[in-house]
Amino acid sequence: MKDKVLEILTEIQPDFDFKQNINFIEEGMLDSFDIVNLVTKLDEEFGISIDGMDIIPENFYSVDSIVNLLKKNDVE
Amino acid sequence: MKKVSKYDEILEGIKSIKDFREGYFTNFFFSQEQIELYISEDILYKLDNLNGVIFYFKKTTDFINLYFCASSLKNLKKATKFLSNNYSDKIVLDIVGTDKMIEPIRNIFLDNGFKFYTSFTRMSRGEYTIDEVSDINLCIATEDDTNPIYELLYNYFDPLSEQLPLMPELSNWIRNNRVIIYREKTNILGFVIFDLIGLKSYLRYWFVSPEYRDRKIGSLLLRKFFKICEGTKKQIFWVIDTNYNAIKRYKHYGFMEEPMHDNILIKKEK
Numbered sequence: 001m002k003d004k005v006l007e008i009l010t011e012i013q014p015d016f017d018f019k020q021n022i023n024f025i026e027e028g029m030l031d032s033f034d035i036v037n038l039v040t041k042l043d044e045e046f047g048i049s050i051d052g053m054d055i056i057p058e059n060f061y062s063v064d065s066i067v068n069l070l071k072k073n074d075v076e
Numbered sequence: 077m078k079k080v081s082k083y084d085e086i087l088e089g090i091k092s093i094k095d096f097r098e099g100y101f102t103n104f105f106f107s108q109e110q111i112e113l114y115i116s117e118d119i120l121y122k123l124d125n126l127n128g129v130i131f132y133f134k135k136t137t138d139f140i141n142l143y144f145c146a147s148s149l150k151n152l153k154k155a156t157k158f159l160s161n162n163y164s165d166k167i168v169l170d171i172v173g174t175d176k177m178i179e180p181i182r183n184i185f186l187d188n189g190f191k192f193y194t195s196f197t198r199m200s201r202g203e204y205t206i207d208e209v210s211d212i213n214l215c216i217a218t219e220d221d222t223n224p225i226y227e228l229l230y231n232y233f234d235p236l237s238e239q240l241p242l243m244p245e246l247s248n249w250i251r252n253n254r255v256i257i258y259r260e261k262t263n264i265l266g267f268v269i270f271d272l273i274g275l276k277s278y279l280r281y282w283f284v285s286p287e288y289r290d291r292k293i294g295s296l297l298l299r300k301f302f303k304i305c306e307g308t309k310k311q312i313f314w315v316i317d318t319n320y321n322a323i324k325r326y327k328h329y330g331f332m333e334e335p336m337h338d339n340i341l342i343k344k345e346k
Contacts, residue, residue, distance in 0.1 A: 015202055015310045016275065027274030028308075033105040033172065040100055049097050052090025057108070 001075060005066050008041050018063060025057045035060055042066070048073040077133065080120040083112055089122065089130045089145060096128045096147035101181065103171050104132055104143040113244055129155035139166040139236065153184045160188040164346035168193075168236050171339045178339055190341040194237050196314040198336040199326050203309055209299045217255035217267065222247055224264050225255065232283060237316075237340045241269075241280075249280075256300050258284070258293045268297045270305070277305035279313035298329070314338055 009018040009030075016029040024030045030038065038060065039050050050073060059069045080086065086104075094100055106114075114120040114134055121133040128151035134141040142159075146152035169185055171178045186192070217225060222243070229240050241249070249255050249269055258266040266284035270277055279301060284294045305311060311331075315322050323333065 015200075028272075028276030028310075029274065031105075031273070031276070032107045036100075036102060036105055043094075043100070049094045052092070052094050053084075053087045055087065055090055 001070060002063055002067055004045060005042075005063050005070070008038065008045060009063070009066075012037055012041070021062070023061050025061055030060055038066075042070065046070060046073070046075045048075060077121045077123050079118065080111075080115055080122050080132070082115065083108055085122070086111055086132075089124060092124075093128060093130060093145045093147050096151075098128065098147040098151075101146040101149065101152060102144060103169070103181075104145055105172065110245075113242065117242060117244070123159070126155040126158065127151055131155065131159060136235070139168050141239075142167045142169045149180055149184065152181070153187075156184050156188045160190075160343065166345040167343040169341045169343075170239075171341070173337070174335050175337060178337060182339055182341065185341050185343075188343075190343045193340040193342045195317045195340065196237075196338040197317050197323075198312060198314055198334045198338070199323070199331040200310055200312045200334055201329070201331045204302065204306070204330060206299060206302045206306055209296060209303050211258075211296050213258050213260055213265075214296060214300050215257060215259060216253050217250050217257045219247070219250060221255070221257060221264060222250055225250075225257070225267055225269075228264065228267070228283060228285075229281065232285075233281065236342060238281075256297055256304070258297055266293045266297050268301045270301055272305055272308065275309040277301075277308045277311045279311065282313075302329075 006018055012034050013029055018024065018029070035055065035057075039055055043049055048070070050069065054069060054072070059065055111120065119135045121135065123131040123133070128147035130145045132143040132145075134143070144152060144155075146155070167190075169190060171181050171185075226243060226246055229246070233240055246269075249271075254270050254272065256268045257264050265288045267281070268279065269281040270279050282294065282298060284297070302311075315326065317337070
């Protein structure tokens with residue numbers, strides 16, 4: 001799952017290295033436009049519908065926080 | 077149409093659209109900070125009793141900026157027809173994305189009374205280095221510069237297509253040292269407004285008064301902006317598609333056009 005998340009992030013923002021252990025939002029790697037695109041792609045890829053109330057910056061700080069969000073949506 | 081009174085209403089709205097489990101189409105990309113500002117300024121409204129669609133309206137003095145969150149294009153089409161038949165205000169719509177993403181949405185609005193106005197292309201470049209830029213007239217704007225810059229923005233930029241900032245947004249940029257000006261005596265001859273967020277920078281507005289455009293002030297301002305943002309991994313801005321001279325100049329600085337566009341459509345008031 002982690003590899004797939006990295007693949008999607010790189011597809012959205014190919015200029016950044018998402019393997020780095022930094023905060024994607026604070027570092028400007030993902031903005032609000034990217035987050036909407038990311039949610040759409042995660043929904044499609046994993047066959048889920050991420051709750052609108054979960055579309056908050058904290059859930060997109062890192063690959064781990066995105067993976068946790070997917071786990072919350074029963075993605076294994 | 078109801079006034080949006082708290083940020084959670086937006087999140088609840090997104091949830092209600094996604095609960096249709098049909099898809100998610102939107103042009104509503106504001107950050108929480110921006111949305112909360114619009115709420116505090118009493119300019120954000122919504123129309124949410126539509127099947128699978130919520131429209132948001134950002135009101136200005138002369139027109140309304142329209143945003144949508146839709147579960148499907150079919151539902152967006154129905155809701156747009158309703159909007160077009162029942163609202164007579166002058167409405168401006170931005171649709172952002174690749175041509176493939178934009179086209180079906182644009183067609184829905186074009187079929188319902190909206191007309192194409194203009195289009196922007198996103199340009200960007202990666203890391204770079206730049207020599208120090210020094211000119212006695214170049215400086216960072218201070219609070220006292222807020223009103224003159226605000227006036228220049230509203231006198232020279234197109235409010236319909238360029239999403240001009242509210243006074244608190246401009247004040248915020250100035251407070252955060254995100255406005256570079258070129259000043260002679262007490263006159264501001266040009267400015268650059270930008271955002272710098274971690275590894276990314278955004279050029280928001282770049283301006284030189286028409287009577288001073290042969291003095292390379294624009295180039296100085298831009299190079300100062302590049303110097304301040306040196307070390308970022310990506311610099312972004314939007315340019316009007318047909319402004320070939322500007323595109324050529326930006327390419328000279330190493331920028332490339334991205335397959336990302338912003339189409340502006342307008343529905344005139346009835």
